[in-house]
Amino acid sequence: MPEIETDAPCEYSLHIPNDPRAVTVTRRTLRLILTMHGLIRHVDVAELLATELITNAVRHTKGPAALRVRWSAGVLRIGVWDADPNPPESPGLLGDELDLSEEGRGLALVKSCADAWGWYSLTSNGNGGKCVWCELTSAA
Numbered sequence: 001m002p003e004i005e006t007d008a009p010c011e012y013s014l015h016i017p018n019d020p021r022a023v024t025v026t027r028r029t030l031r032l033i034l035t036m037h038g039l040i041r042h043v044d045v046a047e048l049l050a051t052e053l054i055t056n057a058v059r060h061t062k063g064p065a066a067l068r069v070r071w072s073a074g075v076l077r078i079g080v081w082d083a084d085p086n087p088p089e090s091p092g093l094l095g096d097e098l099d100l101s102e103e104g105r106g107l108a109l110v111k112s113c114a115d116a117w118g119w120y121s122l123t124s125n126g127n128g129g130k131c132v133w134c135e136l137t138s139a140a
């Protein structure tokens with residue numbers, strides 16, 4: 001079997017329908033991508049982050065979404081596009097009252113586990129949706 005080169009950059013996109021089953025498909029696809037590129041050390045956290053971002057896109061928008069994964073220069077960037085131009089809700093703090101809730105922890109988990117995160121609108125007039133992204137570095 002050939003040796004896997006983890007320094008080589010790679011980029012993948014997965015377009016998904018607005019369907020709760022898409023969360024599982026996305027998570028499993030991400031695991032496969034990272035494993036095949038020798039980035040297994042990032043799989044668990046990356047799966048958590050991607051799951052939270054995709055879940056938000058599926059639950060809080062009416063249209064399709066897309067996952068974009070990019071590995072370059074020791075940084076794994078996970079981005080999720082959705083058709084809603086509105087900004088995501090600001091993440092709260094992970095505290096005792098939130099820990100008991102089934103909802104509202106997604107972006108707080110992303111903020112806590114990622115080395116960086118943010119969002120941006122894809123058009124100046126707001127009709128191209130938005131991308132919410134996060135990064136994991138190889139030093140993490």
